[in-house]
Amino acid sequence: MLGQLAIVFPEYWAGIHLPSLVPYVALVGILVFILAIVPGLIWIERVVIAFMQDRSGPNRVGPRGLLQTIADGVKLFFKEDFRPRSVDLRLYYLAPVMAMIPALAGGAVLPLQNLTFRHPDGSLFTVPLMVGNVNIGLLYILAMSGLQVYGVVLAGWSSNNKYSLLGGLRASAQLISYELSMGLALLCGVLMAGSLQLDHVVAMQNQLPFPGAPEILRGSFLSWFWLKTGLIPVIIYTIAMIAETNRAPFDLPEAESELIAGFHTEFSSMKFAMFFMGEYATMLTVSGLNAAMFWGGALPPINIVPFTLIPGFVWFIIKVMFGIFFYVWLRATLPRLRYDALMNLGWKRMLPLGLVWLFVIASVNLALEPGKSDAAPAPLAPGATPRRPMAPPSARLPVPLSTASATSAAKPREDNRTP
C-alpha cells in the first residue's frame, strides 16, 4: 500500500536523479504557498468573521472583496515609513525580520506528501515531500517557534513606548507558559509514533485503528493520533498553539482596548505588514504541525475511491485550512481572557492535565505492548526486516542505498522488538 497516490515517478529522468530534487521542490513549494496564501487567509478571516457577526464584510474591491487584501498590501508598500524619534534603531529594524523568518523556517520539516519513485530494477520506494527530512523534525519546529518570540519582545522593547513594552512583556511570559503544555501534548503523539521525524509520525498513523479492524479502515481518520492519544493532547495542543501565535482569545500582547496595538504600535508601512505576515505564517506552520501530528498529515480520511484520488498535499492543505478556520471561529466567538485567567489556564489546568495524560498514555502503551520497554536495544543492522505486521509503508519498501539514510530511521524501533 503506497498511500493514496497512483502516480509513480521514475528515479532517473533524462539522467537527473529525481529523488534528490525533492527537497528543492518542497522548498520552493512551501515558501510560495505560505507567502501567496497569506492575503487569502486575511480575506478568509474577514469573510468568515463577517458571516459569523451577520454583516457584509469586504465587498468593494473585486468580486466579494477578493482584491481588498491586495489593495491593502499596495497601500502598505507606498505608505510613509514613519519612525518615532527615540527608538533603538537596529533592534527596531531587526524586530519585524525576527517575527517573519522563524515562521517561514518552521515549515521546512512539514511532510506534505509521500512521492513514489521507481528504481531502475522495478522496485518502488517513497520519498517524503519535505525540505529537510531531519531526525529531529519536531524539535526543530519547537525551536523555531521558540525563536518566534524575539520578534515580539524586541519590537516591544525597541519602540520606546510603554504600551509596546507591556505587550512585549506579556508575549514573552505567555510564550514561556504555553510552550510547556504544547511540548507535553506533542510528546503524547511522539510516544505513540516512536519518532520525532514527522514523516514517520504520519506513517505510523497509517495503520489499523485497532487489531482486527477491517482493512478499509487502515490509515483512516479513526487511526489518526487525535483519537489514539485520547483527544486530550489535541485539545491541549490546539489551545496552546493559539496562545503561541498571540491570536484571540489569547491576544493580550496586542490587546487594543488596553495597549493601543501592543508591541507593534510604533510600526508602520511594510514593517507592520511583516508582523502581520509573520503571524499568519506562524498560524500556517503550527496548524501544519497539528495536521501532521494529530490529524494524519497527507492521509485521506478514509480509503475509498473519491478520497484516494486526491493527492496527499491537497489533503494536507485542507487540514491546515481547517486549523485556520478554527482560529477565525474562536476569534469570532470568544472574548479575550483576563491576564490572570490566561496564566491560570496555562499553569494550573493544561500543564498538570498534560503531565498526567502523558503518564496515562505511557502506561497504556506499556500495558498493550509489554515487550516495548525491556527489549535489549539491538545494534542497527543494515537491511534488517521489520517483524511487525503493521510496519509503516516507508519501512517495508525496498530502499535503494541513495535514500537509505532518509528512510531507514524507522528501523531501530522495529529492531528493538526482537526478543
Place this chain on the structure above:
Amino acid sequence: MTFEIVLFWILALVSVGASILMVANVNPVRSALFLVLTFLCVAVFYVMLSAQFIAAVQIIVYAGAIMVLFLFVIMLLNLGAPQALRERGTLQPYAAVALALLFILALLGSNSLVTLPHAQVPVDPNLGTVQNIGLKLFAQEQPWLFPFEVTSILLLVAIVGAIVMAKRKV
C-alpha cells in the same frame, strides 16, 4: 571538506565576535541578544559535528527559553537605559584585557594551541540522532539512567525551593 572549513571559520569569527560584543556592550538588551547569537552559532557547530539533537536542545533551552527569561527580567526591571549601568573610572576592563592577554601568552607558551587534536575521521552522520542518544543514556547496560533521573529530581527540588522562597504563604 573545504566547504566545512570555510563554514567553520565564518561561524568561529561570528561566535567569537558576538561573545566579545556581549561582554563589551553596555546595553543589557543588546548583550543578551549577542549571547543569543553566540548560542545559535554553537548550535550550528553541533549540527556540523552531527549532533543534531544537542543542537535542537541548545536552541530550545538556551535561545528559546532561558534567554527569553533573561530578556523578560531586563525589560521588567527596565534596565534598558545604558547610562544607568555604565561604571565609570574602574580598572576592571583594563585588568580583564591584560589578564586575557596573559592567558593567551600562557596558552602559547604551553604549546597547547598548536597541538590541538584535529578530527581526521569523518563523523558518523547518525551519531547525534535521538535514537543513538537515547540508547546511550537509557539502555540497561549503560550506567547513566540513575544519574540522569537524580539530576532531574535535583532540578525539580531547586524549582520548588525557588517558589517556596519567593512566595512565603504557600
